[in-house]
Amino acid sequence: MSPYRILVVTVVHHPDDARIRHRQVSSLLAAGWEVTFAAPFTGHGVQRPTDVPGLTTVDVTRAAGRRRMAAQRDARRVLRELGPRHDVVLLHDPELVPVTLGLSLPVTVWDVHEDTMAVVALRSWVPDRLRRPLAAAASALERSAERRMVLILADEDYAHRFAREHLVVPNTTPVPKDPPPAGTPDDQGRLRAVYLGSLARERGVAELVAVGEQLRRRTGGRVFLEVIGPGHGTAGEALAKAHDAGQLTWTGFLPAGEALARLDGALAGLSLLHDVANFQPSMPTKVVEYLAHAVPVITTPLPRAVDLVERSGAGVVVPFHDVDLTVERLLAWADDPAAAAALGRRGHELALLELDWTQHAPAFVAELARLAGHAR
Numbered sequence: 001m002s003p004y005r006i007l008v009v010t011v012v013h014h015p016d017d018a019r020i021r022h023r024q025v026s027s028l029l030a031a032g033w034e035v036t037f038a039a040p041f042t043g044h045g046v047q048r049p050t051d052v053p054g055l056t057t058v059d060v061t062r063a064a065g066r067r068r069m070a071a072q073r074d075a076r077r078v079l080r081e082l083g084p085r086h087d088v089v090l091l092h093d094p095e096l097v098p099v100t101l102g103l104s105l106p107v108t109v110w111d112v113h114e115d116t117m118a119v120v121a122l123r124s125w126v127p128d129r130l131r132r133p134l135a136a137a138a139s140a141l142e143r144s145a146e147r148r149m150v151l152i153l154a155d156e157d158y159a160h161r162f163a164r165e166h167l168v169v170p171n172t173t174p175v176p177k178d179p180p181p182a183g184t185p186d187d188q189g190r191l192r193a194v195y196l197g198s199l200a201r202e203r204g205v206a207e208l209v210a211v212g213e214q215l216r217r218r219t220g221g222r223v224f225l226e227v228i229g230p231g232h233g234t235a236g237e238a239l240a241k242a243h244d245a246g247q248l249t250w251t252g253f254l255p256a257g258e259a260l261a262r263l264d265g266a267l268a269g270l271s272l273l274h275d276v277a278n279f280q281p282s283m284p285t286k287v288v289e290y291l292a293h294a295v296p297v298i299t300t301p302l303p304r305a306v307d308l309v310e311r312s313g314a315g316v317v318v319p320f321h322d323v324d325l326t327v328e329r330l331l332a333w334a335d336d337p338a339a340a341a342a343l344g345r346r347g348h349e350l351a352l353l354e355l356d357w358t359q360h361a362p363a364f365v366a367e368l369a370r371l372a373g374h375a376r
Contacts, residue, residue, distance in 0.1 A: 183337025204272030212248030314347030
């Protein structure tokens with residue numbers, strides 16, 4: 001039998017998104033699938049790869065801010081033309097759910113990354129008067145998707161939003177077997193605290209800037225903050241200003257492999273997310289990635305992050321917006337890197353047992369193979 005064929009589509013996410021490209025697509029390719037990956041390569045300034053066996057890439061219009069209609073039209077064209085040539089279609093954005101209406105497609109799967117209703121409240125480009133109607137529309141969209149599609153959930157705490165059970169494919173990460181110890185100095189003898197992930201106001205950008213400024217002032221640059229990830233709106237402006245002033249180092253977006261490698265040897269990983277509805281039930285992927293790379297965690301008291309930190313014994317919980325306590329903890333570990341390394345080892349032990357993507361990939365691939373086989 002010929003390999004299964006899948007069309008993977010996103011108009012929102014970066015083509016190098018860790019969940020989509022480096023976990024799911026890579027696992028399907030490793031299992032012998034033929035994957036067509038439609039993503040906004042040009043919109044994110046990324047060259048389409050042409051040398052990955054089994055992978056065909058298609059450029060689509062990027063959806064950003066209020067500019068979404070053109071991306072939806074382009075995605076509908078791609079789905080109409082390419083969808084019937086595949087055994088499964090895998091969608092990664094809620095915007096794509098209504099785009100499929102009226103199309104003749106094979107079995108279609110929506111990978112639900114977030115609490116769709118809660119995320120409406122975080123979109124700075126949504127006018128206040130439209131937040132309530134859009135939240136209601138998001139709820140209706142979820143109900144429609146459940147009737148017409150197969151759903152995969154990124155977090156078990158989204159399950160209550162749906163009437164039926166659905167496969168949960170959590171945001172775990174490949175766990176390296178022997179990462180370097182936390183608190184390893186760089187080639188200039190400096191210690192790095194790190195933040196990895198998207199950046200917005202509610203993700204603690206103001207606190208990160210303040211932490212970076214205090215570290216520079218109090219240590220003369222011996223301890224500094226490295227921020228890795230794309231900044232959105234005013235968050236990007238604040239980070240660029242802080243970077244130019246030497247208060248922190250901001251790399252912007254890095255491909256997943258390069259970004260994760262930057263965690264190795266860091267003094268600590270920061271997760272200073274705010275107390276907002278979309279974060280309450282979710283597992284911050286960055287916390288999982290810090291533990292996987294043997295880096296101790298400083299997190300705000302969001303339930304899932306607290307659970308991981310307390311069960312692993314691999315970090316501390318600080319109150320929301322508490323810059324001073326965050327800095328004091330970083331300075332204490334900078335004075336005793338061995339203590340940071342010991343905490344990091346505890347987190348790595350738990351990550352190997354519970355958070356390794358290689359333990360979850362087989363269920364993901366098997367479910368899609370079941371759907372593809374049924375379709376054939």
